[in-house]
Amino acid sequence: MAEFRGLGFDPVPGSAEAVADAARGCVAAAAKLGEAPTPGEIPEWAGRSAQALADRAGRTRAGLAAVPEALRKTAAVLDDWAGVLADHRRQAEDLDTRAVTARRAVVGAQDDVERAETTVQFSPGTQGELTEARASLTTAQRELDRLLDQARDLERLHSTEAARVAERLRALGDGGPLPTAPDFRSLATHLGTFSQAGRDLGVTVARTPVAPVTPPSGAVGAFTAALGGR
Numbered sequence: 162m163a164e165f166r167g168l169g170f171d172p173v174p175g176s177a178e179a180v181a182d183a184a185r186g187c188v189a190a191a192a193k194l195g196e197a198p199t200p201g202e203i204p205e206w207a208g209r210s211a212q213a214l215a216d217r218a219g220r221t222r223a224g225l226a227a228v229p230e231a232l233r234k235t236a237a238v239l240d241d242w243a244g245v246l247a248d249h250r251r252q253a254e255d256l257d258t259r260a261v262t263a264r265r266a267v268v269g270a271q272d273d274v275e276r277a278e279t280t281v282q283f284s285p286g287t288q289g290e291l292t293e294a295r296a297s298l299t300t301a302q303r304e305l306d307r308l309l310d311q312a313r314d315l316e317r318l319h320s321t322e323a324a325r326v327a328e329r330l331r332a333l334g335d336g337g338p339l340p341t342a343p344d345f346r347s348l349a350t351h352l353g354t355f356s357q358a359g360r361d362l363g364v365t366v367a368r369t370p371v372a373p374v375t376p377p378s379g380a381v382g383a384f385t386a387a388l389g390g391r
Contacts, residue, residue, distance in 0.1 A: 165253070167260025168309065172316035173253045175323070177246040184239035191232035234333050242326045249319050256312050263305040270298035 165171050277291035 165257045167257040167262075167264055168253070168312045170312075170316075171253070172256075172312045173246070173249040173319045175246045175250075175319075177243045177250060180239050180243040180246060184236040184243065187232040187236040187239065191229035191236070194229045194232070231333055235330060238326060238329050238333075242322075245322050245326075249315060249322075252315055253312065256308055256315070260305065260308045260312070263301065263308055266301040267298070267305055270294065270301045274298050 273294040274291070277287065277294040280287050281291045
């Protein structure tokens with residue numbers, strides 16, 4: 162991460178690499194869920210218990226059916242955000258490089274003013290040099306202020322874009338509760354590290370418009386685990 166010594170603050174908090182990694186994780190998870198087998202036919206001799214097992218496994222599979230698509234949509238949003246983050250980071254680093262130079266110019270101009278003020282006390286004829294030094298300081302300070310203003314504008318834009326991404330992710334799950342399978346808590350924790358919108362992003366990753374699924378325990382739980390449940 163850049164230190165932003167010239168600007169004095171980070172106008173674009175976030176990591177494009179972390180966002181891209183999260184997007185790839187969503188794609189991989191969607192692929193795994195898409196490979197989950199469907200329940201097979203229950204033999205006639207299996208009886209009521211086997212039929213109950215198949216019914217429960219079928220409900221579990223139905224609850225997971227919408228998750229892969231939700232993950233793919235999430236990945237698309239995150240990929241877009243990663244590109245925005247990378248672009249904003251490049252702009253911020255360019256501004257910071259120029260701000261470092263501008264700060265040095267300000268310091269140098271301040272030193273020139275102090276020397277000119279000392280000199281003019283003993284040589285009144287050097288008043289013109291003092292006036293010129295002060296003008297140079299004003300010019301240098303204006304350039305630094307201009308760069309800082311641009312950085313603050315970028316910061317506001319970055320914050321707005323982060324909020325937009327959070328809204329897009331929240332919208333993916335409108336109309337339904339969060340499914341209980343699979344478990345996305347580790348991804349939500351990871352998302353919370355890479356941008357101002359992270360707290361909102363992590364909450365929305367697993368939101369899909371399906372009925373909530375509660376995987377059963379015991380033998381049925383083992384069966385549903387093979388279908389992509391927890």
